[in-house]
Amino acid sequence: MTTTLYVFTGTGNSLAAAESLAQKLGNTVIESIPIRMKKAGPVIPDNQKVGFVFPVNYSGVPLILAEFIPRISLSHVPYIFAVATAGGVGRYALIQLDTLLKENGSSLQAGWMIRMVDNYIPYGGAPDDKTQKEILADAEHQLAVIASSIQSEKKEMPKFPLMSQMLHYLLYPRFIRSLPEIDNRFHVDDTCNGCGICRKVCPVENVRILDERPVWQHHCLFCLACINLCPKEAIQLEEKHRRKRRYHNPSVPLKKLVQIQSGFDSSSDQ
Ligand SMILES: Cc1cc2nc3c(=O)[nH]c(=O)nc-3n(C[C@H](O)[C@H](O)[C@H](O)COP(=O)(O)O)c2cc1C
Ligand code: SF4
Ligand code: SF4
Structure with a gap:
């Protein structure tokens, strides 16, 4: 079955x-x-x-x-x-x-x-x-x-x-209303190396790479893949969250995550 x-x-x-x-x-x-x-x-x-x-x-x-x-x-x-x-x-x-x-x-x-x-x-x-x-x-x-x-x-x-x-x-309706422009809360700092992983792990193609930096396109789901998966921890929410530990489930390799999110090959160019 x-x-x-x-x-x-x-x-x-x-x-x-x-x-x-x-x-x-x-x-x-x-x-x-x-x-x-x-x-x-x-x-x-x-x-x-x-x-x-x-x-x-x-x-x-x-x-x-x-x-x-x-x-x-x-x-x-x-x-x-x-x-x-x-x-x-x-x-x-x-x-x-x-x-x-x-x-x-x-x-x-x-x-x-x-x-x-x-x-x-x-x-x-x-x-x-x-x-x-x-x-x-x-x-x-x-x-x-x-x-x-x-x-x-x-x-x-x-x-x-x-x-x-x-x-x-209490929280869910306000959360849904705050989408899709909730990505205005993201910013990228100088540690970004332009690798494009944030683009590839986004399930809804909400990240573009322009001049080797991510630019969010305002149709975000706030799944937090981009901020958690950035290898340089270069994506920040508010300043107070800068030092908070990022997370990526250890049994899911990046390549597999990219495939399920976007169908991209994780080794391909940006
Ligand atoms: C926007 C957002 C809201 C969340 N809300 C809750 C919540 O209400 N209760 C909870 O227990 N976890 C909440 N979480 C945590 C996730 O549900 C949890 O870490 C989940 O296992 C992540 O799964 P994923 O790795 O497949 O994305 C939230 C996470 C995000 C990104
Ligand atoms: S994943 Fe991080 S380092 Fe790579 S382009 Fe995105 S913000 Fe920059
Ligand atoms: S990865 Fe998730 S949080 Fe990041 S831009 Fe895409 S939908 Fe928004």
């Missing part, structure tokens, strides 16, 4: 989770939501099982996932599930996704949130390597349990994620 996992990631956690699930489930294809969104026409998967794997954004779903749902036809798919990756609090994102699916004629049979390393620099930056390892090892255990639940087509949705629901209503 084949499964398709539709994936969105910024810094690799959700891709790592999807790859781990795919390996445990077998017969599973991973599809990039950003790349699929660039192609015209409806998406009609020919599967018994379809899953979504994505990062939580302010206790909600990333904008690109919300925009993808009306494009995908799932009313014929018997088992639909989702795995949200988060720094801590975010289960309401699964309820939001279920609501979006219902508006489009299907629904989630199961949804799980797993804690992975928080990539949201304004919250404090990534923890030290030891803590990261512990968090990711724990996530791997949770993924094993989730994979066996998917295999047995378990029905399981989060119950009353009150704290997450409150955060969602």
Whole structure:
């Protein structure tokens, strides 16, 4: 029985989770939501099982996932599930996704949130390597349990994620309104060497390189891939975040991340 996992990631956690699930489930294809969104026409998967794997954004779903749902036809798919990756609090994102699916004629049979390393620099930056390892090892255990639940087509949705629901209503609408020009908050400092990685890891072609410097194009998702993946840490939010530790999921090589984001070859010219 084949499964398709539709994936969105910024810094690799959700891709790592999807790859781990795919390996445990077998017969599973991973599809990039950003790349699929660039192609015209409806998406009609020919599967018994379809899953979504994505990062939580302010206790909600990333904008690109919300925009993808009306494009995908799932009313014929018997088992639909989702795995949200988060720094801590975010289960309401699964309820939001279920609501979006219902508006489009299907629904989630199961949804799980797993804690992975928080990539949201304004919250404090990534923890030290030891803590990261512990968090990711724990996530791997949770993924094993989730994979066996998917295999047995378990029905399981989060119950009353009150704290997450409150955060969602307080923060998510304002976050979505602040897109797409939220990239006005980014600036690049003199340590930039013009390598173009920030362009290649952007899932929505929102970074151009002009005179060997990134220039943001104001259709940003605020996935924070560019700021976290810059090898020189040359991209800054506000000055107070300059020293905050960057993050890149260690099991996802840059080349793979670039392929899932943009389909570029990471070794190609800018
Ligand atoms: C804009 C933004 C908002 C976020 N909001 C939340 C949140 O509300 N709750 C949470 O636990 N983590 C939050 N995070 C952290 C990410 O969900 C988490 O690190 C996720 O695993 C990143 O996945 P990725 O590497 O696939 O992008 C947020 C991250 C970003 C960039
Ligand atoms: S990734 Fe960093 S160093 Fe490379 S072009 Fe972008 S800002 Fe400059
Ligand atoms: S510009 Fe940076 S934060 Fe915005 S969508 Fe692209 S990679 Fe993500």
